[in-house]
């Protein structure tokens with residue numbers, strides 16, 4: 154049986170980690186693409202040579218030619234620039250806009266039937282641009298933010314209560330900015346609502362740390378941003394698609410009226426299976442959470458407007 158083909162556009166920190174996770178998990182063959190000649194080829198060869206030790210037979214290749222992504226089942230995009238200390242995700246808009254326009258038109262040409270998972274920041278604008286340039290239907294263009302933001306929330310809750318992360322279920326919705334929405338009303342530990350286990354004041358601190366968790370890592374690393382956890386998050390989404398799991402995951406999906414929001418990419422729970430984003434799941438939110446979603450969607454709309462202005466100026 155032919156292996157699935159996973160194209161990774163961008164072979165930097167997240168791209169390299171993605172490749173490793175894909176082959177370790179047996180998801181398929183991997184093509185690593187980057188504009189820096191030698192980088193994707195070097196990482197691919199290195200990972201290929203780990204195969205005999207790890208026991209994977211996947212084919213891993215590196216390339217600077219888009220023709221090599223032909224026929225990919227999934228494209229995961231990390232191409233672009235990552236933040237440095239003091240930068241917000243939105244500061245990356247101008248530079249990453251140009252990169253994503255180029256990447257998207259090549260995906261359209263060479264992998265027209267793929268599911269595209271966008272990771273590049275500012276995420277909500279970049280996934281919007283990808284859908285526009287590829288012209289792919291909304292079920293085949295999705296952004297990764299919520300799986301990571303929810304994993305961060307889950308990590309902090311598990312640490313606080315000294316329980317396994319596997320016992321913590323939680324969702325973070327909204328845009329991938331500092332006004333993301335940790336949904337406390339759906340956070341449970343072993344089925345017990347979180348508000349019965351942690352005081353409101355402490356929960357607020359944990360949620361604030363969650364909102365700023367990306368920046369916490371940027372401040373520590375100084376030369377880039379998180380990469381292990383974003384890669385794990387995107388691989389979970391890719392696996393849901395390739396293995397038709399119908400996995401419910403919080404992702405940036407194109408909304409057409411769900412949650413009272415129209416015409417924008419926004420973080421909501423979706424079901425991912427062989428059809429890509431098969432369904433948006435609508436859950437009841439508290440009044441406070443609804444308000445927070447409104448603030449967050451306002452920010453996403455501003456970001457898209459700023460992107461449109463840049464594109465219009467040809468910047």
Ligand code: TXD
Pocket residue numbers: 162163164165166167168186187188189192231232233234235236245249252255256271272273274275276297298301329377378379380383
């Ligand atoms: O959850 C999330 N969505 C994120 C997103 C969490 C963390 C980081 N997130 C963003 O992912 C971050 O702000 C960046 O915009 C991307 C990629 O982060 P990464 O840490 O992998 O950045 P690197 O190591 O700088 O890698 C980027 C690679 C690098 O090798 C460049 O040469 C390449 O992108 N690049 C390109 N590849 C293809 N095509 C073009 N045009 C191109 N330009 C640069």
